[in-house]
Amino acid sequence: MSFPQVEAFRGGKNLIRVVGHRGARGVLPENSMIGFDFTLSIGVPLLEFDVVLTADDVPVITHNHRLHAPTFRDASGQFLTGKEPKVSSLSFNQIQQFEIGRLDGHSDYGRRFPDQAQLDGVRVPKLQDLLDLINRPEYGEANLMLELKSDPDLAHDAAYLDRFVTCVVQQVRAAGLSDRVLLHSFDWTLLEVCQRQAPDMPSSYLTQLPENADDLGEDSSKAVCPDFRGQSEKIPQMVKQAGGALWCPYFADVISEDVALAKELGLCVAVWTVNEPADISRMIDLGVDAIVSDYPGRVQRHLSDLGMRWV
Amino acid sequence: MSFPQVEAFRGGKNLIRVVGHRGARGVLPENSMIGFDFTLSIGVPLLEFDVVLTADDVPVITHNHRLHAPTFRDASGQFLTGKEPKVSSLSFNQIQQFEIGRLDGHSDYGRRFPDQAQLDGVRVPKLQDLLDLINRPEYGEANLMLELKSDPDLAHDAAYLDRFVTCVVQQVRAAGLSDRVLLHSFDWTLLEVCQRQAPDMPSSYLTQLPENADDLGEDSSKAVCPDFRGQSEKIPQMVKQAGGALWCPYFADVISEDVALAKELGLCVAVWTVNEPADISRMIDLGVDAIVSDYPGRVQRHLSDLGMRWV
Numbered sequence: 279m280s281f282p283q284v285e286a287f288r289g290g291k292n293l294i295r296v297v298g299h300r301g302a303r304g305v306l307p308e309n310s311m312i313g314f315d316f317t318l319s320i321g322v323p324l325l326e327f328d329v330v331l332t333a334d335d336v337p338v339i340t341h342n343h344r345l346h347a348p349t350f351r352d353a354s355g356q357f358l359t360g361k362e363p364k365v366s367s368l369s370f371n372q373i374q375q376f377e378i379g380r381l382d383g384h385s386d387y388g389r390r391f392p393d394q395a396q397l398d399g400v401r402v403p404k405l406q407d408l409l410d411l412i413n414r415p416e417y418g419e420a421n422l423m424l425e426l427k428s429d430p431d432l433a434h435d436a437a438y439l440d441r442f443v444t445c446v447v448q449q450v451r452a453a454g455l456s457d458r459v460l461l462h463s464f465d466w467t468l469l470e471v472c473q474r475q476a477p478d479m480p481s482s483y484l485t486q487l488p489e490n491a492d493d494l495g496e497d498s499s500k501a502v503c504p505d506f507r508g509q510s511e512k513i514p515q516m517v518k519q520a521g522g523a524l525w526c527p528y529f530a531d532v533i534s535e536d537v538a539l540a541k542e543l544g545l546c547v548a549v550w551t552v553n554e555p556a557d558i559s560r561m562i563d564l565g566v567d568a569i570v571s572d573y574p575g576r577v578q579r580h581l582s583d584l585g586m587r588w589v
Numbered sequence: 590m591s592f593p594q595v596e597a598f599r600g601g602k603n604l605i606r607v608v609g610h611r612g613a614r615g616v617l618p619e620n621s622m623i624g625f626d627f628t629l630s631i632g633v634p635l636l637e638f639d640v641v642l643t644a645d646d647v648p649v650i651t652h653n654h655r656l657h658a659p660t661f662r663d664a665s666g667q668f669l670t671g672k673e674p675k676v677s678s679l680s681f682n683q684i685q686q687f688e689i690g691r692l693d694g695h696s697d698y699g700r701r702f703p704d705q706a707q708l709d710g711v712r713v714p715k716l717q718d719l720l721d722l723i724n725r726p727e728y729g730e731a732n733l734m735l736e737l738k739s740d741p742d743l744a745h746d747a748a749y750l751d752r753f754v755t756c757v758v759q760q761v762r763a764a765g766l767s768d769r770v771l772l773h774s775f776d777w778t779l780l781e782v783c784q785r786q787a788p789d790m791p792s793s794y795l796t797q798l799p800e801n802a803d804d805l806g807e808d809s810s811k812a813v814c815p816d817f818r819g820q821s822e823k824i825p826q827m828v829k830q831a832g833g834a835l836w837c838p839y840f841a842d843v844i845s846e847d848v849a850l851a852k853e854l855g856l857c858v859a860v861w862t863v864n865e866p867a868d869i870s871r872m873i874d875l876g877v878d879a880i881v882s883d884y885p886g887r888v889q890r891h892l893s894d895l896g897m898r899w900v
């Protein structure tokens with residue numbers, strides 16, 4: 279059985295897909311509507327982004343479980359200090375009090391994105407806002423890599439996982455977009471719930487080997503990601519067996535044998551988050567299906583120079 | 590007498606203006622509508638761009654007098670080779686046969702913009718298209734630094750200069766935008782014509798010292814720019830005497846004495862084209878009024894980190 283949204287991420291002869299990471303974090307505020315719109319408008323129809331549930335069960339688009347201090351400003355325009363509040367402890371309306379259009383340049387995190395445009399008046403979007411955007415006729419080719427960020431404090435709470443998946447799946451179905459969405463996570467238990475609830479929306483399995491450092495200033499996924507120590511060469515089989523359609527390894531983990539094996543198994547290989555020119559080149563040489571990047575334009579430049587396509 | 594479009598480019602306490610160079614050449618194809626729209630949408634309301642006249646007297650937005658091979662592709666999708674045709678030898682409809690949404694990565698010019706998004710279906714815009722864009726209600730704060738590129742082959746032809754200025758000025762007036770446009774050029778003779786024809790649209794004087802190399806792969810402006818050898822410290826006075834409201838020096842030419850003198854004379858100082866982080870910092874330290882950059886987001890980041898404004 280073939281799913282259109284899986285084929286949308288599959289590469290081919292002279293074809294490697296480009297996926298905008300959190301929209302286009304290198305260019306515009308991450309997980310913002312203006313960032314998503316930018317990425318689609320440059321002819322990159324594949325978007326990766328993160329969904330978390332608010333206290334009133336609204337799926338919102340933000341990466342961390344807590345309001346991320348280097349990107350969240352309060353009503354007085356100051357970046358948050360002290361203990362970051364949890365998204366799940368705040369209502370959607372409370373979260374709208376914060377702005378997310380700038381980076382704190384004095385933080386390690388902020389220093390990672392020196393070209394990002396700085397905007398005022400930008401707020402955390404709802405999942406619904408993005409579904410509405412890609413339902414516009416001009417974005418009929420858009421497909422979503424919807425990452426469900428399971429709360430590490432609740433990762434073993436079956437009722438929570440069920441409710442989280444239900445909230446997300448219902449919105450996607452109501453928008454008529456179940457054939458344009460992949461459900462994407464580090465949490466293999468959660469992806470099992472996704473497959474049970476939504477067999478029409480294929481699963482995309484994120485992996486990261488424990489020996490690789492987390493990116494600076496980000497929530498670690500290691501609390502929910504399986505520990506692959508000693509069996510890294512078996513990951514493609516494990517993803518296949520778990521029912522995955524895509525395998526999404528951290529780019530630095532991947533060697534050509536992995537890509538060959540995954541392709542043999544019929545998996546699509548989408549590597550993240552590939553920003554440095556030398557890394558982009560190596561991933562192209564490896565023949566991955568898709569490259570997830572904060573700089574989608576930079577990946578287009580590489581592919582264009584090689585006479586390759588991304589759509 | 591104070592002109593609103595001059596004040597729109599003037600800095601102040603904690604305020605340095607950001608001007609998008611050819612839209613945002615580092616991010617999107619230069620002198621394209623999508624690039625202009627991007628720059629305005631990130632809250633940078635000041636646009637620099639270049640106007641050349643077609644054979645049928647349509648003011649179009651493109652930098653060089655000849656179709657620039659590293660950015661122009663023919664109907665078969667190939668970058669131009671051989672002698673580049675002159676814009677003034679082609680009708681507007683002929684120019685629309687070419688696409689301008691990609692860079693030739695094998696050219697010196699192309700290598701300068703490794704992050705630029707690569708698009709298909711992008712064509713040379715008319716000046717009219719940009720005037721229509723900034724007449725949209727959401728872009729009511731936008732102001733234009735309209736560079737008139739006088740043909741070096743015709744720089745001494747008074748009838749040509751007159752016709753060129755007339756074509757441009759008529760369109761701006763008809764759009765009701767004469768209070769939001771600066772007429773900007775390296776050609777001081779042409780700016781004289783502008784002042785005669787359009788005293789309501791202030792002049793912005795571009796300068797570049799002859800000892801500085803031209804940027805790779807660009808038309809030289811040295812054929813039309815006065816030769817300042819031996820009198821570089823007098824440039825602000827010369828601009829003032831010529832009737833200028835803005836002085837726009839090449840950033841590497843400027844020292845703090847120049848900025849102080851220009852400000853004393855009431856001139857606005859807008860430096861171009863400032864892309865490297867160290868250069869952006871130096872221009873901020875110099876206290877220029879405005880920074881023209883291919884990476885407007887990068888300049889915003891610098892200013893935001895310093896607690897400074899750009900609007």
